[in-house]
Amino acid sequence: MPAPMPVPDPDAVRHTALDDVQGLGTGIVMCSLGLVLLTHLGLMTGQTAGAAVIISYLTGFSFGKVFFVINLPFYWIAVKRMGWRFALKSLGCVTALSVCTDYMPLGFRIEYLNPLLGVFFFGTVTGIGLLAIFRHGGSLGGLGIVALYIQDNFGFRAGYVQLIVDAVLFAVAALLFPFTVVFYSLIGAVILNGLIAFNHRRDRYIAR
Structure with a gap:
């Protein structure tokens, strides 16, 4: 049988309040930018x-208003399973992201963006942003909370959990949107979740 995945010393990854502010803030800005690029192209992504x-x-x-409301039921799971600290950080991240995605487009204008390049930017920028948020004990709510809970308690990587959920969501989207929209969106989701699956591992880091 394979050896169990080692768990890092929690004290080795404990962050100060300032660490969390800069880490979560950076992650929120990057995720917001990624979603602005995605919605500019009229594409979609997975999960919540x-x-x-x-x-x-x-x-x-x-998007910001819908994203904030749709996340509300998941905070109960966050409190019950992962504690108030994680739930409050997630609530703060979701609220900040909702505001940023609504108002960030007022600060710049996109005249042209190739869809393939756009989804590459989206997957990379949003994936790095999510890593920053995860590693500072937060999440963007919804299914991200469930994915992190499964990873930290059962060792099944969060990125793989999200890929499974995305497969179901994209199957439904295929019935509602043109093929090209679903195709480009799927590429972005694979880049995003692959980045998380390779870089956010229980033997390296636990969300705290």
Whole structure:
């Protein structure tokens, strides 16, 4: 049988409040930028953010407002399973991301963005942003909370959990959107979740 995955010393990855502020803040800005690029292209992503993007496209409500509301039921799971500290950090991250994605486009204009290059930017920038958020004990709510809980308690990587959920979401999206939209969106999701799966591992780091 393979040896169990080692667990790092929690004290070795404990952050100060200042560490958390800069880490979570950087992650939020990067994730917001990635989502602005994605929605500019009219594409979608997976997990709870993907559901929020689809709802915003169909209803006309802004992504930020939909994303904030759709995350509310998941905080109960966060409190019960991962504690108040993680839940409050996640609530703060979701709230900040909701505001940033709504107002960031007011600060710059995108005249042209190739879809393939755009989804590469989205997957890379958002993936690095999520890593920063995860490693400072937060999340962007929703299924990210469930994925981190599964990883930290059962050793099944968060990125793989999210890939499975994304497969179901994209199957549904294929019934609602043109093939090209789903195709490009799927590439972005694979880049994003692959980056998380390779770099956010229980034997290296535990979200605290």
